[in-house]
Amino acid sequence: MSTMRKLFAAGAVLTVSMLMFGLNGYAYIDPSVMTYLIQAVAGVVIAIGAVAGIYWRRAKKKMADKMGIDENKNKEVESDDIQLN
Numbered sequence: 001m002s003t004m005r006k007l008f009a010a011g012a013v014l015t016v017s018m019l020m021f022g023l024n025g026y027a028y029i030d031p032s033v034m035t036y037l038i039q040a041v042a043g044v045v046i047a048i049g050a051v052a053g054i055y056w057r058r059a060k061k062k063m064a065d066k067m068g069i070d071e072n073k074n075k076e077v078e079s080d081d082i083q084l085n
Helices: 002-023 031-067
Strands: none
Touching: none
């Protein structure tokens, strides 16, 4: 078994044992904790959306290339000429 597999297996056993045999902790949760939780969830959602958008664009471009579709075919391009008066 490789070293990474052994580390993963050990981590999985540790996590499962902590969840199964953990003690209940009674503590006061400050209201600001909910704000941090909302920010963390929003950050994760935004990051997942950004990654999904990047991969969607890549997949769309690959499909367009395979199908021979040119998305810039009917677009007009302005010249880069600068006129000084």
